[in-house]
Amino acid sequence: MKTLFVAPTRNGVGLSSTALGLMRALERQGLKVAFLKPIAQTHEADTDDSVHFARVLAHAVTPEPIPLAVAEEQLSLGGSEELMENVIALAREASLTGPDGVATDVLIAEGLALNERNLYAGALNASLARNLEAETVLVSSLSEVTPGVLADELEIAAQSYRRSDGSGLAGYVLNFAPTELDFGSLMAELRARSRVLASGELPLLGVVSVSPGLAAPRTLDVARYLGAEVINEGEARLRRVTSTVVTARTVPKMASLFTPGALVVTPGDREDVVMAASLAHLSGVPLAGLMFTSGSAPEDSIERLCRAALSSNLPVLRVATNSFHTASNLSRMDPRVPHDDTERMDRMLEFIADRLDTVPLGTRLRTPQEGRERRLPPSAFRYELIQKARAANKRIVLPEGDEPRTVRAAIRCIEKGIARCVLLAKPDRVRQVAEGQGLSLPEGLEVLDPDSIRGRYVEPMVELRRHKGLTAPQAEAQLEDTVVLGTMMLALDEVDGLVSGAVHTTANTVRPALQLIKTAPGAQLVSSIFFMLMPEQVLVYGDAAINPNPNAQELADIALQSAESARAFGIPVRVAMLSYSTGESGSGEDVEKVKEATRLVRERHPDILVDGPLQYDAASVLNVGQQKAPNSPVAGRATVFIFPDLNTGNTTYKAVQRSAGVVAVGPMLQGLRKPVNDLSRGALVDDIVFTIALTAIQATQGRDA
Secondary structure (H helix, E strand, O other), X not given: OEEEEEEEOOOOOOHHXXXXXXXXXXXXXXXXXXXXXXXXXXXXXXXXHHHHHHHHHOOOOOOOOEOHHHHHHHHHOOOHHHHHXXXXXXXXXXXXXXXXXXXXXXXXXXXXXXXXOOOOHHHHHHHHHHHOOOEEEEEEEOOOOOHHHHHHHHHHHHHHHOOOOOOOEEEEEEEEEOOOOOHHHHHHHHHHHOHHHHOOOOOEEEEEEOOHHHHOOEHHHHHHHHOOEEEEOOOOOOOEOOEEEEOOOOHHHHHHHOOOOEEEEEEOXXXXXXXXXXXXXXXXXXXXXXXXXXXXXXXHHHHHHOHHHHOXXXXXXEOOOOHHHHHHHHHOOOOOOOOOOHHHHHHHHHHHHHOEOOHHHHHHHHOOOOOOOOOOOHHHHHXXXXXXXXXXXXXXXXXXOOXXXXXXXXXXXXXXXXXXXXXXXXXXXXXXXXXXXOOOOOOOOEEEOHHHHHHHHHHHHHHHOHHHOOOHHHHHHHOOOHHHHHHHHHHOOOOOEEEEOOOOOHHHHHHHHHHHOOEOOOOOOOEEEEEEEOOOOEEEEEOOOOOOOOOHHHHHHHHHHHHHHHHHOOOOOEEEEEOOOOOOOOOOHHHHHHHHHHHHHHHHOOOOEEEEEEOHHHHHOHHHHHHHOOOOOOOOOOXXXXXXOHHHHHHHHHHHHHHOOOEEEEEEEEOEOOOEEEOOOOOOHHHHHHHHHHHHXXXXXXXXX
């Protein structure tokens, strides 16, 4: 399934109607289309306009959007990652099946319309498109704009939605085109001004002209908007207001304005106008209605004379405001289509769909694009991580059971169903720590007192370490360390994984695992990776936590372990063996080590795309890679980065994490028989939660293997 994100370039471009019109145009091609409004447009409690019409007119099973107030609160508190994960969840819900239970081909996601209040909406829309892995359809307007300004507007918007690999743009739609538009001249000027339009990277999908009839509200809508008294409803639900006649002149001067769809606005004491409107109605002119201003009404004698018209199907209304203020109020009437006016919206969608050229777009949506792979964005990675962990339902032990961040993370994991956490600590102490953070311990969170369970692990530990001469008193002393105690629980299969390191060093976490868990079959060493959640995709860094100075054989093992971990978590595998030089440009012992490691990886696993030595920029930046290593299958497109030593790896990951504001999930240890994972001592609660999820998934993978 592919996703199209419909985004505005400025305020008032007809965003919702275009998104739904695009949906209808694609359905005409036989595609199954789902619809999503990720975030509600307003703070109103009612169902969002586009969601309502998608359900009513397209019969789409569309989830409710995230309330705008909730989204704004999350953004203000720095919770954009959580917001995006919630959006991913909504997208999955929307696209599971089409309205008739058939799998969806395309998901149309509508962004936020831009206005003077939501200055954040442009950046948020770009983030939504990126995290939904969507191609963007830009919607602009020809109303009150010069071709030069329009070209600049589209060029700037395209830069916001274009991804680093050149993808991300599906096309653009121009709305509110004047009927006298010189299309050829317009397009020539746009292409002369904009590179993205001239190159065809942003194709034109359609030009939708102005249609006054589609903007015409029902007389009933006018009455609701003005709070008018309905004297005679007549056909107020059927007739539409296409023009307004304010009676400032004599009847002979206005008679030509009494046309179908005209709403006649007059004080009730203008008997001449009342009679003229009544005559027009009786003559068969379908006026939209007659509205008395200033709270007035015709004299009884005039009312009796015109009763045949005023009590028929002609809508008759009354407002308290005078004619001038009434006309002013009408000019400011909200152009949104009321939820019960499905006939108007249906005609509008048909009109738009007729003017969209989506055949090339539909063909592209049906046909897999050669060489185009999924670039797993951070929010999708985190969402899938949590979903897989929930499905795994593993029991994870946390030896640092009374550490405040760990307690909060364990509570969150229980509440979200990520894992069954076990805290090793005094129960009273854990309760005290939770209460100090304003939290309560949920049912299902296990808290085990180390003193009460330690004794039963002495004999099994002696048995495991008998070949090393371990005695019972020595085992009992070592089990005073809760990390050792938790590791024994894992060794005996009482838990499925262990997470530690919030207060312990890496050595404190890894040493017991090496002694009691051992390495996995075929693994020559234990290594680590970080999942680096870059803005557009998730990359893997290894090894940045365990091995200080691996030799060529060890470096090859790290690369193979990291490639396997990347594949297990849905990340395309292209391995870059990093060095301070690219190809044959450098020499020396360090470069030769990387060359040999690259050769070993190719020899042992010819199916893995690997290249080295590569400098970081040659591995990660497409144009640099094409220049420095033009024949490389990896350069500029690497997803797995293998550092030559711990000094380089640890420094790089922390520099990227802190300087670029990138979330680093991990380290995740590789090569152990059972999953043990180490935390950074500066880990945040979210870091611990995601590491617990990683550990749960590793446990499942280990079982499957």
